[in-house]
Amino acid sequence: MNRQIRVAVAGASGRMGQEVVKMLGEDQTLIYTGPLDTRVSDAELERQLDEMKPDVLVDFTTPHSVYRHMEMCLRRQIRPVVGTTGLSPEQLQDLTARYKEAGLGAIIAPNFAIGAILCMKFAAIAAKYMPHVEIIELHHDRKLDAPSGTALKTAEMIAAVREKQQQGHPDETETIAGARGADYDGFRIHSVRLPGMVAHQEVLFGATGQTLSIRHDSINRESFMPGVNMAIKAVMNLDSLIYGLEHLID
Ligand SMILES: NC(=O)C1=CN([C@@H]2O[C@H](COP(=O)(O)OP(=O)(O)OC[C@H]3O[C@@H](n4cnc5c(N)ncnc54)[C@H](OP(=O)(O)O)[C@@H]3O)[C@@H](O)[C@H]2O)C=CC1
Numbered sequence: 630m631n632r633q634i635r636v637a638v639a640g641a642s643g644r645m646g647q648e649v650v651k652m653l654g655e656d657q658t659l660i661y662t663g664p665l666d667t668r669v670s671d672a673e674l675e676r677q678l679d680e681m682k683p684d685v686l687v688d689f690t691t692p693h694s695v696y697r698h699m700e701m702c703l704r705r706q707i708r709p710v711v712g713t714t715g716l717s718p719e720q721l722q723d724l725t726a727r728y729k730e731a732g733l734g735a736i737i738a739p740n741f742a743i744g745a746i747l748c749m750k751f752a753a754i755a756a757k758y759m760p761h762v763e764i765i766e767l768h769h770d771r772k773l774d775a776p777s778g779t780a781l782k783t784a785e786m787i788a789a790v791r792e793k794q795q796q797g798h799p800d801e802t803e804t805i806a807g808a809r810g811a812d813y814d815g816f817r818i819h820s821v822r823l824p825g826m827v828a829h830q831e832v833l834f835g836a837t838g839q840t841l842s843i844r845h846d847s848i849n850r851e852s853f854m855p856g857v858n859m860a861i862k863a864v865m866n867l868d869s870l871i872y873g874l875e876h877l878i879d
């Protein structure tokens with residue numbers, strides 16, 4: 630058997646972190662080295678890491694803390710597998726360049742559920758033929774960032790293939806600010822936050838006389854675990870940062 634992979638978890642007590650810890654305990658090829666409490670000084674953080682000696686840090690924390698965690702991983706040559714959303718495009722760009730320069734593997738995936746990856750891919754195919762599109766993402770009301778990382782990634786993949794145009798009536802006005810959602814490259818993203826929701830996304834397309842809806846629903850957080858497990862194993866063989874699980878499954 631290959632050497633077991635040592636895995637620490639930042640955000641271990643959170644909704645996602647708890648599922649990750651459970652998943653690690655069910656896979657004998659992975660060793661859970663423990664929760665990483667990152668709300669401490671750099672020196673204390675490095676002391677914890679020296680003690681645990683993880684190969685991989687799984688991060689499900691907050692948009693405000695994840696950048697620092699990724700910098701710390703770079704310094705300690707630990708490979709991050711990050712589900713935390715809300716990094717800015719500039720932060721992503723900066724981290725991509727620095728991990729490449731260091732030759733260190735890293736994975737940032739806005740969504741680890743296979744169905745969500747397929748939803749993004751199908752949406753990108755459809756957008757080539759049906760360029761009028763709007764994204765509606767729906768989440769629980771404890772979520773900090775809007776729009777979701779998944780919606781942003783979907784929008785990015787759509788924009789890469791869609792014939793660019795500003796949708797809606799040229800004279801449309803909002804009688805209540807925000808009614809038309811966020812503008813991304815000429816199309817709209819709408820964020821719904823309600824208790825009872827987990828993670829859902831619908832991509833709607835319209836053309837003359839027809840519509841197309843592509844929808845994904847995560848009905849629990851176990852749905853993300855096969856993807857997290859796959860990423861932990863894959864990151865050990867990477868020498869740069871990958872943004873999006875779709876790059877691992879083709
Ligand atoms: N990529 C994917 O497939 C998925 C991504 N996500 C993303 O994962 C992230 C976490 O989501 P979720 O588990 O629901 O959130 P939770 O709020 O349930 O958990 C967040 C965790 O982070 C910890 N935390 C809070 N502040 C800090 C900080 N400053 N430094 C370090 N740790 C901190 C919390 O600790 P404490 O409880 O002690 O405050 C908690 O353990 C979000 O960004 C979400 O969008 C979520 C689902 C799937």
Ligand SMILES: O=C(O)C1=N[C@H](C(=O)O)C[C@H](O)C1
Pocket residue numbers: 714739740741768772773776777778779780827828829
């Ligand atoms: O906060 C969540 O719950 C989720 N966040 C991710 C996102 O922002 O896309 C992934 C999933 O949608 C659940």
